[in-house]
Amino acid sequence: MTDAAGDLRVYAEYDRDFSEEVDAVIVGSGPCGAVVAKELTDAGKRVVLLEEGPPFTPSEYELDGALSMARTMREGGLRATRGTVMPTMQAIALGGGSLVNSAICNRAPDFVLDRWCTDFELEHTTLSDLDPHYDAVGEFLGIAPTPENVQGERNLSFKRGCDALGYSSEPCLRNVRGCRGSGECFTGCRMRAKQSMDISYIPAALRGGARVLTSVRVEEVRADGHRVLGVSGRVVAPFTGRPSHRFRVNARAVVLAAGCMATPVILQKSGNLANRSGQVGENLQFHPGVAIMGVFPDPVHPEFGATQGYQSRHFLRDGFKLETLWAPPAVLAVRMPGSGDAFKRRLAQIPCAAIWDAIASCPRSLGRVRARRRGLDPNLTWHLHRDDVLILAQALWTLAEIFFAAGARSIIPGVHGIPDELHSRSEAEILRTHSLKASDILTGGNHAFCTTRMHGDPSRGVVDENGKCHDYENLWIADTGIFPRCPSVNPMWTGMALAHRLAQTLAERL
Amino acid sequence: MGWIFFSVALGYAVARVVFGYREPESPLTRLTRGEAAFLAAAADATFPSGGALRSSGREARIPAYVDRLLIASHARSRRQMRLLFFLLEHATLFFPAPGLSGFRRFSSLTDEQRVAVLDGWASSRFWQRRLVFGSLRAILTLGYFAHPPVLRALGLAPFALRSPICEADLLYPRIGAHPSSILLTRADLTPPSDGTPISLGAPIDPRYAEDDS
Numbered sequence: 001m002t003d004a005a006g007d008l009r010v011y012a013e014y015d016r017d018f019s020e021e022v023d024a025v026i027v028g029s030g031p032c033g034a035v036v037a038k039e040l041t042d043a044g045k046r047v048v049l050l051e052e053g054p055p056f057t058p059s060e061y062e063l064d065g066a067l068s069m070a071r072t073m074r075e076g077g078l079r080a081t082r083g084t085v086m087p088t089m090q091a092i093a094l095g096g097g098s099l100v101n102s103a104i105c106n107r108a109p110d111f112v113l114d115r116w117c118t119d120f121e122l123e124h125t126t127l128s129d130l131d132p133h134y135d136a137v138g139e140f141l142g143i144a145p146t147p148e149n150v151q152g153e154r155n156l157s158f159k160r161g162c163d164a165l166g167y168s169s170e171p172c173l174r175n176v177r178g179c180r181g182s183g184e185c186f187t188g189c190r191m192r193a194k195q196s197m198d199i200s201y202i203p204a205a206l207r208g209g210a211r212v213l214t215s216v217r218v219e220e221v222r223a224d225g226h227r228v229l230g231v232s233g234r235v236v237a238p239f240t241g242r243p244s245h246r247f248r249v250n251a252r253a254v255v256l257a258a259g260c261m262a263t264p265v266i267l268q269k270s271g272n273l274a275n276r277s278g279q280v281g282e283n284l285q286f287h288p289g290v291a292i293m294g295v296f297p298d299p300v301h302p303e304f305g306a307t308q309g310y311q312s313r314h315f316l317r318d319g320f321k322l323e324t325l326w327a328p329p330a331v332l333a334v335r336m337p338g339s340g341d342a343f344k345r346r347l348a349q350i351p352c353a354a355i356w357d358a359i360a361s362c363p364r365s366l367g368r369v370r371a372r373r374r375g376l377d378p379n380l381t382w383h384l385h386r387d388d389v390l391i392l393a394q395a396l397w398t399l400a401e402i403f404f405a406a407g408a409r410s411i412i413p414g415v416h417g418i419p420d421e422l423h424s425r426s427e428a429e430i431l432r433t434h435s436l437k438a439s440d441i442l443t444g445g446n447h448a449f450c451t452t453r454m455h456g457d458p459s460r461g462v463v464d465e466n467g468k469c470h471d472y473e474n475l476w477i478a479d480t481g482i483f484p485r486c487p488s489v490n491p492m493w494t495g496m497a498l499a500h501r502l503a504q505t506l507a508e509r510l
Numbered sequence: 511m512g513w514i515f516f517s518v519a520l521g522y523a524v525a526r527v528v529f530g531y532r533e534p535e536s537p538l539t540r541l542t543r544g545e546a547a548f549l550a551a552a553a554d555a556t557f558p559s560g561g562a563l564r565s566s567g568r569e570a571r572i573p574a575y576v577d578r579l580l581i582a583s584h585a586r587s588r589r590q591m592r593l594l595f596f597l598l599e600h601a602t603l604f605f606p607a608p609g610l611s612g613f614r615r616f617s618s619l620t621d622e623q624r625v626a627v628l629d630g631w632a633s634s635r636f637w638q639r640r641l642v643f644g645s646l647r648a649i650l651t652l653g654y655f656a657h658p659p660v661l662r663a664l665g666l667a668p669f670a671l672r673s674p675i676c677e678a679d680l681l682y683p684r685i686g687a688h689p690s691s692i693l694l695t696r697a698d699l700t701p702p703s704d705g706t707p708i709s710l711g712a713p714i715d716p717r718y719a720e721d722d723s
Contacts, residue, residue, distance in 0.1 A: 008681055012688040055682035058673035063715065066652040070582040078587045085641060094682070150707050178703030182669055190671045191703040192678075199678040206681065238685050241584070301710055303666045329666045330655030334648040339556050339628050348562035351665050377586075416640060439637035442644075 006041070006206035011054065011215035014235045017246045020211070022046040023510050025231055025251040027218045027266070030096020031492050032478040032499035033257030034201035035137065039503030041208030045510055048249055049210055050231070052217045053092035054238040055198055056099060061188035065328030068187040071239060072100050074377060081367060081382040081445070084438050086288060088380065088445045090261055094214055095198035097259075098492070101446075102185040102308040103174040103194045104323070105143045106489035107134050107497075109316055120484040121456025122465045133497035140204075141175035141195045143493070150181035152305020154354035155324045157296065161406030162312050162322075167398075169312040172323070175200075175492075176306075183326045185307035216247060217376065221254055221270040221475065228254045228273075228475045241375075252510055253474045255467075257499070260284075260448040260481035261369055261378050267452070268371040274452075274469040279462050283453055284367035284382055285486045286445030290392050291325060291357035293336065293412040294403035295349045302326060302354060316488050319388075320360045320395040322402070327355075335442055336412060337420040346412065346421075356402070358395035359447065361488040362388035369451050382445075384438040392443070393436050400428035416440040447491050452481040467502035478502050531617070534573065540580040541573060544617075545592065548599040549573040549650075551617040555624035556650050565660055567650060575653035594645055602627060658718040667718035669708050675700045 024040050026033045029051035037049040053072075062068035069077025074090045081088060091097045110127040117125055137143070146155075151171070162169035175195040185194060192199055206212060219233040230250040234243035256263045264281035267273045274280060305326065312322040326332075332355055336346050367382025396413060403411050404425040411422050413431060417440050422428045455461020458470035463482050469475040478499040480491050487494050531543035538546055553567025560566075580588050599616045606612030607623035616624060631643035654660055661667040675698050683691050713719070 008689075010683060010685075010687075010689060012683070012686060054685045055678075057679060057682055057684065060685055063668045063717070064652075064656050066579055066649075066656075067582055070579065070584075070587075076583040076587040078583075078590065085637075147705065150705070178705040180671075180703055180706060180708050182671060182708055184668070190673050192674050192676050193703045193705070198682070199676055203677050203681060239582075299665075301665075303669075304708060304710055328655070329661065329664065330652045333651045333655060334644075337632075339632060339647065340558055340625050341561050344557060345562045348664070416637070 005209040006211055008055075008206060008212045009214065011235070011238055014215070014245050019248040019250065020048050021250050022048045022211075023251065024253045024255060024506065025050065025249040026255045026257055027231060028096060028257035028259060028262070028479065029094050029197060029202060029212070030091070030257060030259060030479070031098050031197055032480070032495045033255070034095070034197035034205065035496045035499040036255050036257060036478050036503045036506070037205040037210050037212075038201045038208065039500060040507055041205045041210045043503075043507035045507060047205065047210040048251070049202070049205065049212045050216050050218055050249070051094050051212070051214045052236060053094060054214055055094035056188060058188065058190045058192070061190060063184070063187055063328070065187065065331040068100070068328070072188070079377070079380070081380040083367065083381045084384040086286070086382065086384070086443050086445050088286065088448060090259055093198075094202065094212075095196045098196040099188055099198060100186055101492065103176050104308055104311070104490040105138070105173045105175055105493040108487040108489060108494045109313070111317065112485075112488050116484050120454065120461065122454065122484070123456070125465050130494070130497045130501070133500040134493060136500055137493065137496045141200055142177045143173050143175050145171040145173055146176070146179065146306045146309040150179045150306050151309045152181055152302070153300040154302045154326065155305050155309035157300065157354055157406045158310045158324045158356055158402065161402035162314070164405040165402060167312055167314040167402070169310055169314070172306070172308055172311045174306070179306055181305050183303060183305055183307050186327050217241070217243070218258070218266060219269065219376070221256070221266060221273055223270070223273060223472065226471070226473055228472050230254060253476060253506055255476045255478050255502070255506070257478040259479050260451050261380065262376060263477055263479055263481050264369045264451045265371040265376050265378050269376070274462055274471045274475055276471050277455075277459055277461055279453060279455075279460065281369040281451050283450040284369055284380065284448065285363060285365065285450045286382065287359040287447040287486055288362055288365070288384060288388070288392065288443040288445045289357050289359045290396055290441055290443055291335065291355055292396060292399045292403065292414070293332070293353050293355050294406070294408035295353050295410045295412070296407060297352070297409050299351045300354055302350065313489070315395070315398065318394065319362075319391040320358045320398075321489055322356060322358050322395070322399060325355045325357045335414045337414060356399050358392070358399060360388060360391045360395055361486050362391065363485050364388055384443070389436055389438050389441070392441055393432060397428065397432040400431055401425055404428065414442050447480070447486070449480045449483040449486050449491065452477050453484045454482045455484060466505045467498065468505070476502055476506060536571070536574055538573065538577045540588075541577045544599065545595045546573045547617040548595050549576055551619070551624055552598070552628070552646060553650055553653070555621065555628055556647060557654055558621075563660060563663055565654075565657060567654060570654045570657035570660060572650055572653035575656045576649060579649070579652070591649065594642065597642065598631075598646055661718055662714070667714040670713040670715045674702050676702065
């Protein structure tokens with residue numbers, strides 16, 4: 001059917017226990033794992049890529065937000081942190097989060113990477129060090145600015161507001177080819193314009209000869225002395241997770257790319273592996289996000305336009321980044337205040353509404369990942385620091401002033417203790433004068449980092465700057481868990497660039 | 511004497527919690543009668559009939575949607591949702607709604623009492639109570655918007671789109687199916703999306719275009 005030299009297996013094909021022998025096994029088919037698989041395959045290595053979720057095709061995308069999350073997200077999309085309660089998600093699908101994210105690609109700012117190097121004793125992780133890897137990924141995925149003709153009014157009004165206030169803004173760079181503005185990134189791109197891993201890197205890895213096994217859950221990394229031997233686990237049914245056959249993959253190198261919330265759990269369940277530093281599962285950081293809905297006098301037709309087409313990096317040094325946002329209307333409506341007739345009146349305003357969000361850098365807000373007694377889903381604890389609440393409050397105020405500068409007639413901030421609807425810039429001043437607590441603000445955090453952080457000092461980090469574990473010669477980690485600190489911008493491209501570098505280093509050693 | 515009083519009290523409590531619910535309006539797979547009654551009552555309190563959007567919560571068939579959501583959800587999420595419904599349905603047996611008849615299950619309260627109870631949860635100074643309310647309202651809102659007439663009324667129904675056939679479609683069978691079920695060949699590949707913007711008046715997805723009022 002295809003010219004793929006490799007082999008992809010799905011749940012229906014497993015009928016017995018099995019084992020494999022390869023050069024490298026990669027756990028997790030999200031953006032980082034997929035890059036490693038393709039690059040190692042291109043280097044002529046025998047590779048197996050393992051994914052717990054199934055492959056999705058457009059006929060299986062759910063347009064309904066909740067049902068989509070129930071099918072494509074771990075814990076049905078209802079995962080949340082303890083401490084400061086904040087929803088967070090992790091995909092379970094071939095291609096990982098790239099299937100259901102909005103495809104925003106940003107290089108980490110140079111000042112962020114410089115501080116990574118200074119504070120974490122790294123020598124080769126400046127922007128100029130990573131640029132060749134960003135370029136390689138960018139070229140393969142066609143990363144480019146969102147075209148003007150698919151922005152739609154809800155994105156362009158953001159630009160107008162920023163221009164009026166003198167704040168810089170730009171079209172989001174995205175891994176998208178041929179976007180038509182359907183605004184369906186979060187439920188899966190039916191136009192196949194988004195270059196998610198399942199239609200880009202993974203088919204390329206298959207063409208190069210990789211084996212891709214879906215519906216397999218890695219439960220243990222096996223080790224002996226200072227070397228790991230491979231991984232083992234169970235075949236699991238799609239959606240129910242019901243385990244059946246056992247498998248084992250023996251490999252000369254193991255690359256964990258299961259995501260910042262799952263990789264530490266695998267290590268903890270494998271006898272607290274690679275944790276002489278005591279940092280596995282520690283230092284959990286997020287980019288907590290806040291959003292405001294602005295209501296304009298005329299319809300903005302929010303159903304049309306790139307999901308997240310415009311952004312402003314103007315306030316990165318202040319700790320936040322601004323973006324436009326669209327999602328299934330049901331998901332957006334969830335955060336609107338009120339009930340009864342008043343709630344319905346607000347819902348009726350959605351055709352005239354735009355939603356913009358801010359993601360904040362909160363390196364003081366820390367948490368941890370711990371394995372549960374059963375299963376591989378994590379217990380997450382995280383606390384939003386008081387000082388970081390101030391950053392979020394500043395971000396909310398900035399969004400409010402951009403809305404009014406863009407011509408909004410009201411905004412709905414969704415903050416407890418503040419009126420449900422604010423009708424002018426002066427009314428919105430309350431967002432920066434009112435003393436907010438963490439529990440007053442509705443936050444969501446889907447960028448997560450640092451749970452297996454890189455550090456030049458083996459006693460203070462889990463991996464080196466190439467992603468190799470300090471404690472093992474042939475165990476590598478390639479997901480956002482290795483970031484030493486939050487990157488201040490959307491992390492996918494940085495994670496992929498680091499994975500690209502890891503793959504090159506690993507290929508030389510295999 | 512004590513044990514008789516205890517038994518009677520326990521029997522009364524069990525009766526109040528378990529019995530006295532009517533048959534749901536449509537057959538449900540996962541929801542109990544009590545859960546369906548609670549959801550119908552909460553749905554109508556949150557989305558009363560008429561006004562800016564015509565459909566009420568009950569007309570939007572929110573209990574049926576939640577039934578589907580429970581089927582699609584993982585066991586842990588399912589337990590959490592059911593606990594949420596149980597808590598809110600019976601909280602008024604201990605913390606009554608306003609009025610003389612406030613010591614009743616949520617689904618047995620009057621419309622005004624239900625709205626007052628939900629407002630109390632929504633505006634509580636305890637964030638845990640607000641969280642409980644937010645979780646319930648999120649589920650109800652997701653159900654409301656799953657009703658095609660609601661999205662049509664707002665002009666937000668998804669567009670009808672024809673997906674291009676790409677290399678991945680030759681690799682991945684439908685979930686649960688064997689690869690031998692893939693009948694597509696390279697000859698079936700179609701050109702990728704050319705980036706032509708969707709026009710605002712484009713037809714909507716057939717699943718949302720049906721007359722389902």
